[in-house]
Amino acid sequence: MTDLDDAYANMPYIPGGADYPARWAEAAAAYRDEAMMVQVGYGPGVRRQIDLFLPMGGQKGLIIFVHGGYWMKFSPQDFSHLARGAVEAGWVVAMPGYDLAPEMRIEQITGLIAMAVAELARRFSGPIRLVGHSAGGHLVARMLAPGMLPEEVASRIEKVVPISPVSDLAPLLRTSMNATLRLDAAEAGRESPVHQPVPGVPVQVWVGAEERPVFLEQARGLAEAWACPLTVEPGRHHFDVIEGLEAESPLLAAVIA
Template sequence: MLYQVTDWDDAYANTIHIPQGESYPDRFAAAAAAFRDSARIEPLGLGQIFLPEGEPQGLAVFIHGGYWLHSNPSFWSHLAAGPLARGWAVALPGYPLTPTVRIAEITAHVARDLTEAAARIPGPIALTGHSAGGHLAARMICDDGTLPDEVAARVARCVPISGLFDLRPLMRTAMNATLHLDLAEAMAESPALLTPRPSIPVTAWVGGAERPEFLRQSRLLADIWAGLGAATDWVIDPGRHHFDVIEGLSDPDSPLTRALLGR
């Protein structure tokens, strides 16, 4: 079957294609606030680190999405619940948003915060992120010095969720009036156009009910990085759309949390 994108804005629109999609930010904010009420929290730049009882088993990192345009870690705190219940510390880094900064600067900012979190929490590192955060999670393990070698060596798994891995199509959307992507930056910041660090398993996770472009982007990363020697998988979560595909992170026994922590 032929697949062709003719409306780039619609191809990357999520809210209007999800029943009651406009209600999800308020739902996320309420669940996140309730979770923080009983959590042990340390500040991390614009974000937080959630601490388990006892010595951490390692550091899980969740990077939020929002097309690099909006949102912040306070909407997503509840997604730390799954790894936290398994004894992992969980970092939710924040970052400045476009158009104040460019996407390349966001990449560098997240890498600095991840490095700071790794200095505080010993053990393996498990990376995940959603949407634009999925892009950033994959971007952290590109073999271009984004992360210091000693931090990258501790990354045991990367599970980008519904990520954006080739940024060139976004240059055709109206949101690029704010992102200000040009071809040079789109190529330099696209994980699918870069080489992954060796020996880090990657699982591109995406909802089965998502927009076709998100399915294509996840398949693209898994296929291209497999061809460059990475151990990759591509998981379609049946029936999940762009806003509920992340819910598994709040459950310590979900397939998504198990994929992230490796057990």
């Protein structure tokens, strides 16, 4: 293991870290049992499906949540429960799936999320907010790159909340995970949100105070590059920082306020 492998390893440094994926899957399945959920596709393949969670009554707008897992793991079905807070507040929540590395390079995954956002914009009117965690934080930040989305879609995005995002991909070139990600220096540069122009959309970067130092650096780097607010949430680490999306909390307020 290289020093950077250790720096980007979350599970060994979180108490009970190995238990979180099973806990997420169980909570997600329980929420799907009670929620109004439908599934739509945005392209060929079993992973190019979007889980939609619908509120009772009127709809305030659309929130698109993109999951993490270093572009290599998980699916929307592992995080369904994170829709609860916004749905109860009257928002439609969409969770797009995407093909994973090594079958897809990161820039191809970015393209898939852009396709999913455009498909959702076609199906739903009103404002759009984007939120993503870790690799998903990277992916929602990439949606603000010039020309990434059709102008009629980009103009409807009114806020983006990258949670614990990977905003500079260059360090990943020196990790063992790059055997799967297959990044080269050129792609890492193109895919790093810190190198994008400052967006004209409000952005709130969020990270847990107890996260690994590199994730604090990644979050600060994006906030500094984009001159946008950064919240370092006390007592939260990389796995539980997303739990605020389940109910009324400062994080949920940042997304829906």
